[in-house]
Amino acid sequence: MKYIHIDHVEQGQHLGKTIFSGNGAILLSEGVQLTVYMITTLKRIGVTMVYIKDPLFEDIEIVDIVSEETKRAVIQRMGETFDSIRSGKDFNTRAFNGSIDNLLDEIMRNKDVLVQLSDIRTKDNEMYVHALNVSMMAVMIGIQLDLPATQLRELAIGAMLHDIGKVEKITDDEAGDSKLHHTWRGFEVLKNKRELSLLIAHVAFQHHERVDGSGTPRQMQGEQIHLYAKITAVANTYDNLLFDESLGRRMLPHEACEHMTALADTHLDREIVIHFLRTVSIYPTGASVRLSTKETGVVVGQHKGLPGRPVVRVVKAESGTDLEVAEIDLAKRTTVFIDSVLA
Structure with missing residues (x-):
């Protein structure tokens, strides 16, 4: 799944992470297909960032320290x-x-x-x-x-x-x-x-x-x-x-x-x-980033002790309908850097 700004959410996309109210009740459950009304309501109640399911990144696991x-x-x-x-x-x-x-x-x-x-x-x-x-x-x-x-x-x-x-x-x-x-x-x-x-x-x-x-x-x-x-x-x-x-x-x-x-x-x-x-993820899993190679991708993995050097998955369109998927481990590719985070 991907972590994106609410302004970039589209009708028909599926929510990747449950949204809770102030008393702990569920407002929207993970997996729900979002409608225009739901997206408008999320904006109205102050939601700015959400997780969205994406088939290219469905294997990404957001590991939290607390369930x-x-x-x-x-x-x-x-x-x-x-x-x-x-x-x-x-x-x-x-x-x-x-x-x-x-x-x-x-x-x-x-x-x-x-x-x-x-x-x-x-x-x-x-x-x-x-x-x-x-x-x-x-x-x-x-x-x-x-x-x-x-x-x-x-x-x-x-x-x-x-x-x-x-x-x-x-x-x-x-x-x-x-x-x-x-x-x-x-x-x-x-x-x-x-x-x-x-x-x-x-x-x-x-x-x-x-x-x-x-x-x-x-x-x-x-x-x-x-x-x-x-x-x-x-x-x-x-x-x-x-x-x-x-x-x-x-x-x-x-x-x-x-x-x-x-x-x-x-x-x-x-x-x-x-x-x-030493404890914080500088580039959170699911965030979209642009690399110094001008490629764009999504953070899919972290390194304890190297929070600024995550693993980034880059998806490129090839001829026809084929997609080329590559993972760049910035802990190993020391000459590649994250230029910016894409909201």
């Missing part, structure tokens, strides 16, 4: 947690922790798989998918740093709840009060949860601090910022660069990685950025 079932369960639990907070109720910590444990188990089993953030987002589920992605990436960085299991669990929970302070809306009159910044509000919500480590509350509090002291809300710097918050900041920055339209043009993964490298030692901790770059 669709676990993702759906976590998204559902996040929806319940945030709904409880919105209504002024206490959220179920035991149920939430159970979903985190399942998430951690799967990540540990698949820790050698490169992360690629290809889950289809809608306006309804984007807050929950963002929280899930930040938590997954934070744990992968933590594994690179050899954090023990107890710390990985704290990190996973803190990263999952880093934006919990955004759940309660504030008025324009309140917006100027620094104590009402979502980092402060998140800290206030979490510090009173006795079942959770206070360090988890500090992730919500510090994830917008910068190592050079220019961050918010307290302009902390360097070692004043807790390791969990530094890790979460890196994961949060990457996901925002890819999907947050308020930051301007959404970046492609390779662009976001270059941008984050430039932010090392100012906004982000350099060592953590280096560990992060």
Whole structure:
């Protein structure tokens, strides 16, 4: 299957990956034949990228570090947690922790798989998918740093709840009060949860601090910022660069990685950025690319440790109706490079 922009989807094509709502329910199932109405609806609810089945690439397997079932369960639990907070109720910590444990188990089993953030987002589920992605990436960085299991669990929970302070809306009159910044509000919500480590509350509090002291809300710097918050900041920055339209043009993964490298030692901790770059798929499987040879193809395979040198399948039309299919392994073809990613 191929990962393409919604504007390039055509009537009659088949969806390659299931789309979920904010509460984890299925909106459209994998394999459904798309109609004009479906495509229009996907655009209306904020979907920008989708997986489409393609007979030339039907053997491509998108390997995720977490299964669709676990993702759906976590998204559902996040929806319940945030709904409880919105209504002024206490959220179920035991149920939430159970979903985190399942998430951690799967990540540990698949820790050698490169992360690629290809889950289809809608306006309804984007807050929950963002929280899930930040938590997954934070744990992968933590594994690179050899954090023990107890710390990985704290990190996973803190990263999952880093934006919990955004759940309660504030008025324009309140917006100027620094104590009402979502980092402060998140800290206030979490510090009173006795079942959770206070360090988890500090992730919500510090994830917008910068190592050079220019961050918010307290302009902390360097070692004043807790390791969990530094890790979460890196994961949060990457996901925002890819999907947050308020930051301007959404970046492609390779662009976001270059941008984050430039932010090392100012906004982000350099060592953590280096560990992060070892875990992420710069050119996601299914993405269409143009090579330095002027050929176009689709990424069909990855190399752990060489995220910038994937395997690309090129399909050329020969005389008549025959097609020539060739796979170029950029880890071996060292003189060939990816020039651009085709949206």
